Amino acid sequence: MKKVLTIAGSDPSGGAGIQADLKTMTCHKIYGMSVITALTAQNTTGVYGVSEVPPEFVEAQLDAVFTDIYPDAVKIGMVSNKEIISVIADKLIEYKAKKIVLDPVMVATSGSKLCKDDSIEMLINKLMPLATVITPNIQEAEVLCGFEIENKEDMEKAAIKIAEKYSGYILIKGGHLVTGSDDLLYMDGDCIWYEQERINNMNSHGTGCTLSSAIACNLAEGHDVKTSILNAKNYITGALKANFSIGKGRGPLNHCWNL
Numbered sequence: 001m002k003k004v005l006t007i008a009g010s011d012p013s014g015g016a017g018i019q020a021d022l023k024t025m026t027c028h029k030i031y032g033m034s035v036i037t038a039l040t041a042q043n044t045t046g047v048y049g050v051s052e053v054p055p056e057f058v059e060a061q062l063d064a065v066f067t068d069i070y071p072d073a074v075k076i077g078m079v080s081n082k083e084i085i086s087v088i089a090d091k092l093i094e095y096k097a098k099k100i101v102l103d104p105v106m107v108a109t110s111g112s113k114l115c116k117d118d119s120i121e122m123l124i125n126k127l128m129p130l131a132t133v134i135t136p137n138i139q140e141a142e143v144l145c146g147f148e149i150e151n152k153e154d155m156e157k158a159a160i161k162i163a164e165k166y167s168g169y170i171l172i173k174g175g176h177l178v179t180g181s182d183d184l185l186y187m188d189g190d191c192i193w194y195e196q197e198r199i200n201n202m203n204s205h206g207t208g209c210t211l212s213s214a215i216a217c218n219l220a221e222g223h224d225v226k227t228s229i230l231n232a233k234n235y236i237t238g239a240l241k242a243n244f245s246i247g248k249g250r251g252p253l254n255h256c257w258n259l
């Protein structure tokens, strides 16, 4: 069985963060492991509190995992401050971690901030260079490229701009565009579009977490980046089409739809 590690925040309501990642891994028949960076008090209606894990304890968790069960791929989600980002980058370098998927989580679907403004520079300079693929949504891509994105043409321009600072694969997710849900993969001047009609389902809490974990699972299985993204996109589409509906707000996906 392949092993995947998620480094992310906890969502006690089970739709996003660590919980979404572990469910995704289990539904891919992958052995999932988790290093928790922050506790959140959130549910389908919003984020009501955040308690960051001390950086030394993020470090201790990373040591515990890497010295015992070496992951075949790593997914990184919510990393809310500079100290935590720095410790993660140092440890990933020390343990020579491979196949790293970085979801630069900045804001929750509900609108709450999940990372401090002054940590973005550190994320770009220390963590992004280690990633095989980064998976910003539209809003996060706007922060990384410095201009507004309104359509697919803007997404291509944004990817080219982000590529000035980052040489790995860039997947800009189109889930927040009104026209469709097409995602753009950019690398070395090549654009690949993963096209998907918009599914009429407001229960999209945790889509970004789930997609990046599914990509990590596919990379761990030995698929290349393009195939991994195609498979992950099919998985997320199925999970949205399953039309699961729980909670009083923007509900989670049905992670088990494929079983």
Ligand SMILES: Nc1ncnc2c1ncn2[C@@H]1O[C@H](COP(=O)(O)OP(=O)(O)O)[C@@H](O)[C@H]1O
Binding pocket: 136, 137, 138, 173, 174, 175, 176, 181, 182, 183, 196, 197, 198, 199, 200, 201, 204, 206, 207, 208, 209, 211, 233, 236, 237, 240
């Ligand atoms: N309504 C939808 N219909 C189809 N695909 C969607 C929909 N909403 C999101 N997705 C897909 O889910 C994945 C996560 O995208 P997005 O919601 O933009 O990320 P995030 O959760 O980070 O904000 C992407 O592959 C996106 O295209």
Ligand SMILES: Cc1ncc(COP(=O)(O)O)c(N)n1
Binding pocket: 008, 009, 010, 011, 016, 017, 018, 040, 077, 078, 105, 107, 108, 109, 110, 114, 204, 205, 206, 207, 208, 209
């Ligand atoms: C702990 C944690 N990590 C990530 C997200 C983003 O997920 P989404 O944008 O789908 O709400 C979240 N809400 N909570």
